[in-house]
Amino acid sequence: MADLVMYEEEYEQIKEILARLQSDSNSKIVFLVDKNGQQIAAHGDMQGVDATSLASLTAGNVAATDGLAKLIGEKEFSILFHEGERDNIHISLVAQRVILVVIFDERSSLGLVRLRVKKASQELEKTFEVIVTKAAAEQSREGRFESPFAEITDEDIDSLFSE
Amino acid sequence: MTFINYAAREINCKIVFYGPGLCGKTTNLQWIYDKTNPQAKGKLISLATETDRTLFFDFLPLDLGTVKGFKTRFHLYTVPGQVFYDASRKLILKGVDGVVYVADSQEARMDSNIESLQNLEKNLKEQGYDLNNIPYVLQFNKRDLPTALPVEEMYRQLNYKGEPTFEAVAMNGTGVFDTLKAVAKLVLTELKKK
Numbered sequence: 001m002a003d004l005v006m007y008e009e010e011y012e013q014i015k016e017i018l019a020r021l022q023s024d025s026n027s028k029i030v031f032l033v034d035k036n037g038q039q040i041a042a043h044g045d046m047q048g049v050d051a052t053s054l055a056s057l058t059a060g061n062v063a064a065t066d067g068l069a070k071l072i073g074e075k076e077f078s079i080l081f082h083e084g085e086r087d088n089i090h091i092s093l094v095a096q097r098v099i100l101v102v103i104f105d106e107r108s109s110l111g112l113v114r115l116r117v118k119k120a121s122q123e124l125e126k127t128f129e130v131i132v133t134k135a136a137a138e139q140s141r142e143g144r145f146e147s148p149f150a151e152i153t154d155e156d157i158d159s160l161f162s163e
Numbered sequence: 164m165t166f167i168n169y170a171a172r173e174i175n176c177k178i179v180f181y182g183p184g185l186c187g188k189t190t191n192l193q194w195i196y197d198k199t200n201p202q203a204k205g206k207l208i209s210l211a212t213e214t215d216r217t218l219f220f221d222f223l224p225l226d227l228g229t230v231k232g233f234k235t236r237f238h239l240y241t242v243p244g245q246v247f248y249d250a251s252r253k254l255i256l257k258g259v260d261g262v263v264y265v266a267d268s269q270e271a272r273m274d275s276n277i278e279s280l281q282n283l284e285k286n287l288k289e290q291g292y293d294l295n296n297i298p299y300v301l302q303f304n305k306r307d308l309p310t311a312l313p314v315e316e317m318y319r320q321l322n323y324k325g326e327p328t329f330e331a332v333a334m335n336g337t338g339v340f341d342t343l344k345a346v347a348k349l350v351l352t353e354l355k356k357k
């Protein structure tokens with residue numbers, strides 16, 4: 001799979017979509033993770049939430065469930081839902097490569113979350129199409145895509161471990 | 164799969180510690196966790212059995228600072244080494260940017276080392292990677308044990324492509340950061356080529 005490269009414009013779009021989803025669905029947190037567990041963007045009350053762990057465990061969860069789906073001959077389970085005493089978590093796949101997580105409590109409902117997630121997913125899918133197209137265009141362009149790491153030196157790398 | 168976020172000026176890389184059961188993968192991560200200052204690390208997540216064997220993965224996010232104005236974040240994972248967890252190992256290899264192979268130096272574990280290395284090669288291939296091209300370092304762990312094979316013998320049996328190789332005693336940290344540094348360097352150097 002190609003590396004995921006995110007530029008300002010699409011990033012802003014994604015953040016907007018997440019913000020709208022959070023308010024439309026009356027949920028606490030909306031969170032977007034790539035399938036490898038790297039957080040892309042989030043919206044809502046993230047205080048007291050370990051975002052990195054949340055991202056990694058969500059991806060692990062989806063990966064394991066994907067494995068289960070294949071075992072029984074399904075392509076994928078597109079939605080996961082975990083119900084807690086207070087909070088619930090709704091996990092769905094977008095554009096086959098990113099994971100949309102919604103955490104909500106009794107101020108919302110599964111039905112409402114489902115409805116809003118569906119709409120937001122469609123918008124996100126469009127944005128990700130653009131991202132993929134852009135990345136492909138950059139790759140094939142004559143001068144090729146100018147990586148900020150093209151000039152990385154041994155010293156740069158060593159300095160990362162200096163402490 | 165490296166994730167470069169130009170908007171947030173962040174780069175995320177995934178490094179997987181591979182190797183047979185009980186070779187010391189989790190111990191490597193624990194040492195890194197213990198010796199890294201709090202601002203630079205997140206939680207160490209271990210999905211383990213009641214007897215402390217890795218069941219799905221260990222996960223440790225590390226912020227290494229900035230390179231060329233980009234925040235550089237490494238996500239370290241270990242796989243479960245026990246043979247029957249193969250399905251989980253495959254999942255964890257998805258999107259990998261670099262691999263550390265941890266070998267157990269004890270003579271009695273050599274067959275398991277070889278088997279696990281073959282398993283790595285095969286599982287990478289299934290995910291569309293080639294061990295020949297992927298950033299890769301080799302660690303000979305448990306050098307402290309009296310039953311440890313000579314390094315030359317280990318190298319003869321386990322060297323894959325002349326990769327950087329380190330002797331380690333993960334329990335007391337010997338060689339742990341050298342190994343991590345080497346793989347991080349290979350991963351970042353790989354980015355340069357893209």
Ligand SMILES: Nc1nc2c(ncn2[C@@H]2O[C@H](COP(=O)(O)OP(=O)(O)OP(=O)(O)O)[C@@H](O)[C@H]2O)c(=O)[nH]1
Nearest residue numbers: 184185186187188189190217243244305332333334
């Ligand atoms: N003597 C010695 N023991 C070690 C060393 N490194 C790890 N161990 C011990 O080996 C045992 C297994 O270590 P783990 O780190 O849990 O092994 P693992 O590779 O994660 O094993 P799985 O999760 O089953 O794949 C533990 O009891 C460690 O304390 C070492 O360098 N020397």
Ligand SMILES: [Mg+2]
Nearest residue numbers: 188189216217
């Ligand atoms: Mg382990």
